[in-house]
Amino acid sequence: xTTVHRYDAVIVGxxxxxxxxALEVARVTPRVAxxxxxxPIRSHTGTAQGGIGAALGNxxxxxxxxxxxxxxxGSDYLADQDAVELMCQEAITCVYELEHWGLPFDRTPDGKxxxxxxxxxxxxxxxxxxxxxxxxxxxxxxxxxxxxxxxCIKHEVTFxxxxxVLDLLxxxxxxxxxxALSLADGELHLFHAKAVLFATGGFGRMxxxxxxxxxLTGDGVAIALRRGIPLEDMEFFQFHPTGIYKLGILIxxxxxxxxxxxxxxxxxxxxxxxxxxxxxxxxxxxxxxCMYTEIRExxxxxxxxxxxLDLTHLGREVIEKKLPDITxxxxxxxxxxxxxxxxxxxxxxxxxxxxxxxxxxGRVILDEKNTPVLGFYAAGECACVSVHGANRLGTxxxxxxxxxxxxxxxxxxxxxxxxxxxxxxxxxDGPAREECERLLTSNGSESVARLRETLxxxxxxxxxxxxxxxxxxxxxxxxxxxxxRYRRVRLQDKGKIFNTDLQEAxxxxxxLDLAEVTVVSALARRESRGAxxxxxxxxxxxxxxxKHTLAYRxxxxxxxxxxxxxxxxxxxxxxxx
Amino acid sequence: xxxVLKIKRFNPERDREPYWAEYEVDVEPVDRVLDxxxxxxxxxxxxxxxxxxxxxxxxxxxxxxINGRNRLACKVLVKELGAxxxxxxxxxxxxxxxxxxxMEGFFAKYRAIKPYLIxxxxxxxxxxxxxxxxxxxxxxxxxxxxxxxxTTSCPSFWANGEYIGPAAIVNAHRFIFxxxxxxxxxxLAVLNARLGVWRCRTIFNCVEACPRGIDVTRAIAEVxxxxxxxxx
Ligand SMILES: Cc1cc2nc3c(=O)[nH]c(=O)nc-3n(C[C@H](O)[C@H](O)[C@H](O)COP(=O)(O)OP(=O)(O)OC[C@H]3O[C@@H](n4cnc5c(N)ncnc54)[C@H](O)[C@@H]3O)c2cc1C
Ligand code: FES
Numbered sequence: 001x002t003t004v005h006r007y008d009a010v011i012v013g014x015x016x017x018x019x020x021x022a023l024e025v026a027r028v029t030p031r032v033a034x035x036x037x038x039x040p041i042r043s044h045t046g047t048a049q050g051g052i053g054a055a056l057g058n059x060x061x062x063x064x065x066x067x068x069x070x071x072x073x074g075s076d077y078l079a080d081q082d083a084v085e086l087m088c089q090e091a092i093t094c095v096y097e098l099e100h101w102g103l104p105f106d107r108t109p110d111g112k113x114x115x116x117x118x119x120x121x122x123x124x125x126x127x128x129x130x131x132x133x134x135x136x137x138x139x140x141x142x143x144x145x146x147x148x149x150x151x152c153i154k155h156e157v158t159f160x161x162x163x164x165v166l167d168l169l170x171x172x173x174x175x176x177x178x179x180a181l182s183l184a185d186g187e188l189h190l191f192h193a194k195a196v197l198f199a200t201g202g203f204g205r206m207x208x209x210x211x212x213x214x215x216l217t218g219d220g221v222a223i224a225l226r227r228g229i230p231l232e233d234m235e236f237f238q239f240h241p242t243g244i245y246k247l248g249i250l251i252x253x254x255x256x257x258x259x260x261x262x263x264x265x266x267x268x269x270x271x272x273x274x275x276x277x278x279x280x281x282x283x284x285x286x287x288x289x290c291m292y293t294e295i296r297e298x299x300x301x302x303x304x305x306x307x308x309l310d311l312t313h314l315g316r317e318v319i320e321k322k323l324p325d326i327t328x329x330x331x332x333x334x335x336x337x338x339x340x341x342x343x344x345x346x347x348x349x350x351x352x353x354x355x356x357x358x359x360x361x362g363r364v365i366l367d368e369k370n371t372p373v374l375g376f377y378a379a380g381e382c383a384c385v386s387v388h389g390a391n392r393l394g395t396x397x398x399x400x401x402x403x404x405x406x407x408x409x410x411x412x413x414x415x416x417x418x419x420x421x422x423x424x425x426x427x428x429d430g431p432a433r434e435e436c437e438r439l440l441t442s443n444g445s446e447s448v449a450r451l452r453e454t455l456x457x458x459x460x461x462x463x464x465x466x467x468x469x470x471x472x473x474x475x476x477x478x479x480x481x482x483x484x485r486y487r488r489v490r491l492q493d494k495g496k497i498f499n500t501d502l503q504e505a506x507x508x509x510x511x512l513d514l515a516e517v518t519v520v521s522a523l524a525r526r527e528s529r530g531a532x533x534x535x536x537x538x539x540x541x542x543x544x545x546x547k548h549t550l551a552y553r554x555x556x557x558x559x560x561x562x563x564x565x566x567x568x569x570x571x572x573x574x575x576x577x
Numbered sequence: 578x579x580x581v582l583k584i585k586r587f588n589p590e591r592d593r594e595p596y597w598a599e600y601e602v603d604v605e606p607v608d609r610v611l612d613x614x615x616x617x618x619x620x621x622x623x624x625x626x627x628x629x630x631x632x633x634x635x636x637x638x639x640x641x642x643i644n645g646r647n648r649l650a651c652k653v654l655v656k657e658l659g660a661x662x663x664x665x666x667x668x669x670x671x672x673x674x675x676x677x678x679x680m681e682g683f684f685a686k687y688r689a690i691k692p693y694l695i696x697x698x699x700x701x702x703x704x705x706x707x708x709x710x711x712x713x714x715x716x717x718x719x720x721x722x723x724x725x726x727x728t729t730s731c732p733s734f735w736a737n738g739e740y741i742g743p744a745a746i747v748n749a750h751r752f753i754f755x756x757x758x759x760x761x762x763x764x765l766a767v768l769n770a771r772l773g774v775w776r777c778r779t780i781f782n783c784v785e786a787c788p789r790g791i792d793v794t795r796a797i798a799e800v801x802x803x804x805x806x807x808x809x
Contacts, residue, residue: 042636107711
């Protein structure tokens with residue numbers, strides 16, 4: 001039996017974006033519920049290390065206009081500048097708000113919030129690196145997540161923890177709620193709501209080497225696609241330069257912000273050749289490509305596919321005080337002491353620039369004319385506003401989740417005051433129930449784990465940092481096969497209680513859908529911009545491609561449409577660092 | 578390298594009693610216990626249930642009893658443990674299935690100590706000032722990831738499940754010693770109750786269990802001292 005709940009607002013996801021939105025809605029109504037497949041404090045926001053960017057100017061002169069310029073340039077001019085402007089202004093308020101809620105930022109000697117350097121953040125429109133990233137050691141995300149959750153406890157927000165959302169109820173362009181599976185007992189729950197916000201995070205798990213948690217499988221993004229919502233700019237997926245070799249665990253850019261450098265097998269600081277001004281603090285897309293180039297030209301360590309991140313010259317004091325967690329990672333997982341030895345690193349799949357398209361109020365939009373879907377919102381990594389364009393700068397995701405979590409929450413609060421509960425569709429929980437039943441009763445011979453391994457390996461090979469038409473076409477064929485085999489997966493666990501076998505199968509379904517959109521969008525974009533690099537089209541082509549992709553899936557077929565980029569202050573120019 | 582993973586299993590839909598199951602797993606020297614558990618789940622027995630997410634010791638999902646000690650499965654390498662590894666759910670919580678335990682009671686205790694900044698003074702336009710020394714005062718206890726490894730390693734908690742436990746005390750400490758907080762008295766009142774901080778017998782299991790290296794006993798001692806010298 002499906003249990004039915006009624007809330008004015010339902011927020012799916014309890015990471016930074018979801019919790020920030022919940023706090024905003026909770027100001028006006030107690031009838032808000034947060035539904036999350038993880039306990040809130042297990043969300044991936046907690047793993048963010050380095051910092052949150054805001055032009056506080058606590059340590060040297062800084063202005064939000066500089067932050068805006070860096071973000072736009074970092075995005076390879078694909079970000080919508082009205083949204084970036086708003087974000088960089090609001091970032092400052094959002095950071096102070098967190099401090100007022102008790103976030104234990106590191107401090108300057110005079111007691112202000114301490115700031116550090118980060119990739120692509122500069123003073124005076126590109127002159128030199130600036131200290132803009134506000135931090136709490138290298139566990140900034142942990143502290144943000146905890147602080148927001150603590151505020152939710154204070155304001156008695158209702159949580160449904162370990163509830164996996166399976167479906168979005170959307171009819172006639174009006175959102176009506178969601179359907180979720182309670183992991184503890186395997187029962188379905190229907191949440192009837194006036195408004196729903198998706199804040200389900202990223203989907204790095206479609207790649208083999210990733211910094212992303214096991215849970216980052218793009219659920220909300222795939223569910224939206226299945227319900228007819230287009231996905232924006234899915235061809236742009238960021239690879240972070242410094243993942244621990246093979247494991248993908250992130251070594252924050254803060255390590256380079258504090259002075260760490262990348263070296264090849266000759267011990268050379270190779271970024272001097274590629275980005276003479278910003279060096280090791282150039283944006284991530286550029287450094288990741290340089291690393292692959294070094295590796296391809298035989299300058300990887302021992303000729304292998306990794307390089308060194310060298311912190312040894314920083315001294316024990318800096319390393320252990322400012323970067324305690326990543327020091328611990330190196331010691332635990334590699335048996336390496338970064339005080340004395342360099343850390344082996346390789347680019348790791350890190351961040352989805354693309355996702356569910358929204359306007360600056362967090363409203364999900366349906367087309368290139370920005371027509372909103374009534375009552376449906378998205379924020380955080382699952383959304384695409386777009387403030388990151390073709391490449392996100394470090395520290396800007398934490399800004400994004402706070403600013404747009406807040407603005408979306410505020411708009412939702414406004415919306416639910418004027419809206420009624422739209423009636424539930426007929427057989428509202430039917431499709432979700434069928435999806436679970438099909439997986440539980442399927443008698444095929446395919447294994448979820450094997451399909452997922454193949455997906456991750458092939459995506460890494462063919463749709464990561466370097467892409468070609470040939471590779472992408474081959475990937476599309478592979479995806480067709482994988483999707484076909486997915487219909488024949490067989491689960492071993494047929495039970496109701498905490499069935500993670502079923503959950504992993506559902507998650508693989510989302511990843512397959514999103515990998516397909518990524519490849520279709522990447523194949524169409526015959527240029528190189530930000531994180532999307534086509535070896536067969538190595539130049540940026542503003543005349544034809546200065547536009548956002550909107551990918552629709554209609555009856556299994558993809559249709560690509562395009563949306564203009566909003567340009568206000570900064571005209572596109574060639575990107576040099 | 579081949580290891581035998583001995584896992585305590587229990588599925589209430591099927592089993593009346595928990596039982597031990599053994600699996601042979603080939604692992605790489607760099608593999609974590611989590612990798613070994615996933616190998617079992619993905620290739621040998623898909624019904625095995627455990628929680629995990631970040632896989633590098635930050636999200637707090639996968640605390641369990643590994644070779645008799647509370648550890649995060651993602652933060653202990655197989656090669657440190659030898660050829661036989663036993664894995665059990667955390668002690669003292671109801672088991673939902675296999676290694677998944679019911680943490681509701683644990684979080685209720687966390688909520689009981691009012692884990693949020695209490696300060697009704699209107700904040701300034703910018704940040705509240707706090708010196709680096711004041712910030713350092715509670716640094717250690719901000720690291721807590723609420724994995725429950727400490728609480729479930731504590732004999733006082735085993736003896737009485739109502740004991741508030743080290744994790745809640747650590748989180749109270751995080752606020753009591755924050756120069757911006759004004760809620761110390763409210764929290765200390767909770768901790769001074771019959772099942773509060775005085776149940777701690779300074780056995781030190783919690784310090785050893787903490788995967789974040791928090792000096793839990795020291796935090797508890799500081800809370801006790803605050804109680805003794807406060808004017809409650
Ligand atoms: C290792 C690492 C370090 C990083 N460091 C930084 C940094 O220093 N600065 C920075 O700006 N950014 C950083 N980032 C990026 C940033 O942390 C993330 O982009 C951001 O935290 C995403 O937040 P979110 O709220 O959108 O999603 P998440 O925090 O990922 O939360 C997603 C939520 O959705 C829920 N959910 C998902 N699917 C479902 C479903 N089907 N049903 C119900 N609930 C569901 C989950 O339970 C979870 O609560 C880092 C990322 C990584 C991986
Ligand atoms: S999986 Fe996150 S702590 Fe182990």
